[in-house]
Amino acid sequence: MADGEFGGYGGRHVPDPLREPLDELAAAYDEVRETDAFREEFRALLEEFTGRPTPLYHARNLSERYGADIYLKREDLLHGGAHKINNALGQGLLAKHAGRERLIAETGAGQHGVATAMVGALLGLETEIYMGKKDAERQAMNVFRMRLLGAEVNEVTRGGAGLADAVDVALEDFAENVADTHYLVGSAVGPDPFPRMVRDFQSVIGEEAREQFRERTGALPDAAVACVGGGSNAIGLFHAFRDDEVAFYGAEGGGEGPDSTRHAAPLASGTDDVLHGMKTRVLGDDVEVHSVSAGLDYPGVGPEHAMFRAVGRCEYTAVTDDEALAAFRELSETEGIIPALESSHAVARAIQLAEEGAHDSLLVNLSGRGDKDMETAAAKFDLE
Template sequence: MKKNAEQARYTFPDQQGYYGRYGGAFIPEMLHRNVAELQAAYTEVLNDKKFQDELDLLLHDYAGRPTPLYHAQRLSEAFGTTIYLKREDLCHTGAHKINNTIGQILLAERLGKKRIIAETGAGQHGVATATVCALKGLKCIVYMGEKDIERQAPNVARMKMLGATVIPATSGSKTLKDATNEAIRDWINNPVDTHYIIGSVVGPHPYPDMVARFQSVISREVREQLLEKTGNELPTHVIACVGGGSNAAGAFYHFLEEAAVKLYAVEAAGCGIDSGKTAATSVLGRPGILHGSMSLLMQTEDGQVVEPHSISAGLDYPGIGPLHAHLFDTGRATALSATDAEALEAAFELARLEGIIPALESAHALAALKQLTWQPSDRVVICLSGRGDKDMQTYMDHMAQQSPK
């Protein structure tokens, strides 16, 4: 019974979409019908063989799954332990985001929706959404912060080439939070023909649960691959970066009930937790409602959202998903943070030791290696959530600053 209790406690929310005290669906009246419709369809497809078969086929033939679990030998030697990288960067479109967008586009088809909207920060979710819309011949509108459009120009070009319309969010910090605000406004104004593909484990129920389950293919494969490589399907540690938290939810999912597996979620400390330019929600956040759910949120005493900062466009979000808030609250997962400088250092270290250039988001997870103590017997899995093509300008600027004048 204990294992079932743990499963109910962590893996699944309750019927109202709560993980402990976090979650729920705090939405305008105009969206009640949409969310109820989505909840019903999502519950139906969980056990629908035709849906699951089509999902598995697309994940295999189109997204390129399973992704490798790579033994990073030189990185392992540097830290005196055994490190595996779950290579989500090798997915079609260059990140884990495609796992979720394939699942949601199949749901949208079932619901008869012809118009798809999405929000994006680093651009990877926008690209993944534009990709599946092109695949299915559906109209695609992506909201993206004006600041992120500037620093993620390659992904903006990819979205446009795939046929998406990219609309800048010009309010607030002009980043992910503001793009999400604009996408929700669009959904309110177009409730009949539009499906909103949320890219992370945030938003009103059922989104946090739904996105986590679509991303859980990551940890399902890790268990199978570790068993094949080592004879033991359980790692000792799983590490993933967290903004909203979709890649971490996917990497943790099939280990949530395994108490022996230590889970580490690495947030963006930006210029430092106490600098005023950070996105370290687990440290600075308090319970609050943002984008349709109750979770941890960086906010002022009077409840105004604090603008986040990170060198990584995908991690500068002022909240985290309700599942992660619950994991931190109960001690099931440990929150760490990495500064902009630490993430850059980790990215260049991986490039030079393993010949792999990671996304800046993923580099935050890699930075945790220097924050923990390792044993030779440890089996460490790091979710390499995306590749670094989109961040080359930032990397180039960093190299220019390091060059002798």
């Protein structure tokens, strides 16, 4: 696999000044990740700092309602409230071993920014976060959490003031400060080695879930379901099942709402192009990027997901805001679990599959909890 290519997707489509630092990062990653010292430190901190393993939960009430066994991989119970800490911890340790003194990161919903700030505090690394202004406004509590943890948060106002713009600014910072800075990419996107590095650090999700499911049921699930923005939680779940007869379903933010406004999704509606140093599925500049969830508001997707789509390994579907909000409320009311709006897209897709009778057992990655989305939800629901 040359320069992290996935069936023609991925690679390193970067300007010359970034090629050498990316070569060095890839070499450091390939060397350090196999050492006993790194593996043991990472394993210990996953257990003691983040709270792994996370449980596999049988959503009995939801299962009874829809006639299929629905299981939730409870990444929402991790320290920080989302799966993001798995990758942040792995990359933070890699940066420390490589002698870097500073972490930078982009964030949309804020969960990756919070996770990076936590790891920066833990490891004693200076931390700076870039976040689109519109995302910072709707995720003000996460901005406060990052600052409380000692990180500097920069609100990006260029372009659409969203996640893609935050990535642009973070890449520029990285290019200017490669000597002492590690860019802690938050999803399975960007130039190699980031997509495979993020996948590897997130693969603990699927590895645990596979073992837990077999122990619980004596078999594997018929299908695995996850939300997809950049795609880190989904690829983290899918990777352990890649050679099994388990169907994959990715739920993107987008689709068509009741007002008939079309909100496109990269895998469902995009074209092959280069974005942020990778070849992948990308929405054009003339297409609106929107989701009720800030974490899915990205005009591209990880290159391994683009490959999965091309070869038919995973079915990707755009889930509307209304469908995600309905699932957000339904899981809260039926199971006593309030999911993140990102994860609600996966729950919505699982409910659709159960209603269709497509599978008897569904494994859903509940990638985050809904604390950060309370203001958005309160504006949508009248609960009086």
